[in-house]
Amino acid sequence: MAEKQSTSQPPQTPQNPPQTEDTPEVGEEEVEKKEQEELPPFEIVEGSRIPASSFKFQFKNVEYSSGRNKTLLCYTVERAGGQVYSGYLEDEHAFSHAEEAFFTTVLPQFLSAGPVTVTCYVSSSPCVSCAASIAKCLKRSKALQLRLVLARIFQWEEPEIRGALRGLRSAGCALRMMRSTDFAHLWKNFVEPDAPVDGEEGVVEGEGGQVGGEFGVFIPWEDLEENSRYYEEKLAEILR
Template sequence: MAHRNNNSQTNNNNDVAKDPPENSEATEEENSKKKEQEELPPFEVVEGSRIPASSFMFQFKNVEYSSGRNKTLLCYTIERGEGQVFRGYLEDEHVSAHAEDAFFSNVLPQFLSSGAVSVTCYVSSSPCVNCAACIARCLRKNKTINLRLVVARIFQWEESEIRSALRGICSSGCKLRMMKSADYLHVWKNFVEPDVVLNEEGESEQTSEQGAFIPWEDLEENARYYEEKLAEIIR
């Protein structure tokens, strides 16, 4: 499965600082890289209304061993009682922030001031332990949220902590299920935009990924596989 790095940059106060060896270019380079990592923004998530088609096809593909798919894309629909509908998507920009945390901590609370809301999130993979805890807290605090979480892949489902976290969000009221062909088609129609490609004259032209959604060969087979795994976890 794709590994989403949940580690944040922290300083260990018990570590004793040591002077680097004299004339050590390798050590200076390591220190420079470390400083650059520490200066990365602690929280930065890309937000928009439409996902590039190629990004959707890669990140949402429901393969079992998802090499290279190390970011999370989350498409959301928020429906208010008065008939208002809001859509958008988030994606991880740095490993210290996850799209689910951003949505349930920063985005969704803006829509909770006027009664009950129905929320549907289509996510490229199921939440990590920390994001699952964030979702559960949000649902416990706001009893007026009706949440459906529809995921393409299950993140590290072999880990006992992950399995427990998924059971936790279900017990908090989240309706969790796997994406099927109809869900992919829905997301394609409502959240995906054509990739911008320029020809030699600098004019935009269509690519093969701009038309109707074309499912990959084993989409439904993989969906059934994940459905069985999810049923094992939350039963």
């Protein structure tokens, strides 16, 4: 499928005016309210590639996801006739989530044309609200087969999160954790390398040194396999 351009421009975060003696101080609550009113709910990007540095940070399957305050969702939609569509969505701020955007805005256009098989690779598992929305979509759409492949589990210690994941499984969603082959698949099909190193075209810098190729080669981080097994154990415990 030919690549499509972004359907919208990234929202610009409003800048606060410089404080002077003549400028009244604006309270934090008023600033938050103003930003919430001005920012659109999400940005949808289809057919584009994720910057390599963003992918390596947001999809890294660490136990504690400090600083990773957005969700990236890569999807493939397969129709019965063999047509395959793909793209990715990204949270631009904290007031809505990529999962909700996909299941309410992107997926419905495919469901009207018969059975579809959807695979979503998500940097973090859905929150309670998004999990409930996905479960409702599955119950409404009998022609939908869904698999969520997760890099991390969001707040897995919380009973509400654990219950939400069990609810997804009960609604018919297949859940599993990402493995090294999944990260490599995303790197090949969804990632745009960062700027070339030392002016060498087609060469990108990976963790552990330079790597070559049109889009580079995925270099696993040190604890990828260990962290993947850790999360697999946690998911199995939750779904037991």
